[in-house]
Amino acid sequence: MKSRTSLVLSSLLIALLLAAGWRYLFGYPAPPVDPAWELSPVDEIPPGAVTVRYSGTATLLFDDGETQWMTDGWFSRPGPLQTVLGEIEPDLEAIAYGLDAMAVDSLAAVIPMHSHYDHAMDSPEVARRSGAMVMGSEATANIARGWGLPEAQIRVVQDGESVQLGAFSITFIESRHFQFPDPKMIETMLTDSEIPAPLVPPVSAFAYKLGKAYMLHVAHPKGSWLIVGSAGFIPGQLQGMDVDVLFLGTGGIGSQTAAYRDQYWAETVGRVSPARIIPIHWDALTGPLAGPMTGEVRIGSFLAAGSKDALAFLKARQADQPGVPLQTLPRFKPVVLFP
Secondary structure: OHHHHHHHHHHHHHHHHHHHHHHHHOOOOOOOOOHHHEOOOOOOOOOOOEEEEEEEOOEEEEEOOOOEEEEOOOOOOOOHHHHHHOOEOOOHHHHHHHHHHOOOOOOOEEEOOOOOHHHHOOHHHHHHHHOOEEEEOHHHHHHHHHOOOOHHHEEEOOOOOEEEEOOEEEEEEEOOOOOOOOHHHHHHHHHOOOOOOOOOOOEOHHHOOOOOOEEEEEEEOOEEEEEEOOOOOOOOOOOOOOOOEEEEEOOOHHHOOHHHHHHHHHHHHHHHOOOEEEEEOOOOOOOOOOOOOOOOOHHHHOOOOOHHHHHHHHHHHHHHOOOOOEOEOOEOOOEEEEO
């Protein structure tokens, strides 16, 4: 009897330890931004204002009261195990929820910043529901074709090309993706970069190849901004380009060297001299779509560590440039970019 009781207690203890370990590994810590940076949304949008809404990662919705357009349009958020070990496809319920939460009516365009799954996977369905044109590289076009989006809603753009969407003038600037410290990740995610034929999901997350990594320069009568969707750079590329606002991709910078972070800052913030900086792509790729944004799942952070280093770096840069505020966007709610 005593040995049986001991066995039951031991089994229970092991089960509790396994449950605690699972909960820790698949838990979501706080994101690498300061809560004090978050901007307050507006209850009523002033007439003629340019607003921005943010759903997480690099999905941004811009609206001047006449024209709406969106970067990425990614809402699906497959879980960590499915992303790494299984196959993924657009989550139609998540897309419907995200578009409703962002008050999307009709979009002129959805523009993936590049063709990895966390940027381009949902864009064809977003375009199908909103009437938008999907704009991007040939890889992005083949993601759209694989989803069955009509060719009339697909536009392949070239480096330096500008498109006019209402009063928004958007220029595509081919740049570099964040350079993973791990050579195997570089080979998997960056080296083989093309999607040569229509991509029909469900497929491995790694089938969504890079394509072209773009920065977007946006000019509007109310102001100008630059969107850097991934923390990569080409030295000197942005020389002489001044903007009012910089949307700065910060995903992964904590896992890089201090020298890389400093050069990235110099080649983006230092080149374009923004009046304010809005970090993007700092939240978990696998976190829930509803509710507050989180840091990367812990098991994922073991592969791309450095959340604390990323936050420390951003705070240090803020201290160096107190006149250029760092500001983050609330989830889904409108913020006035230019009144």
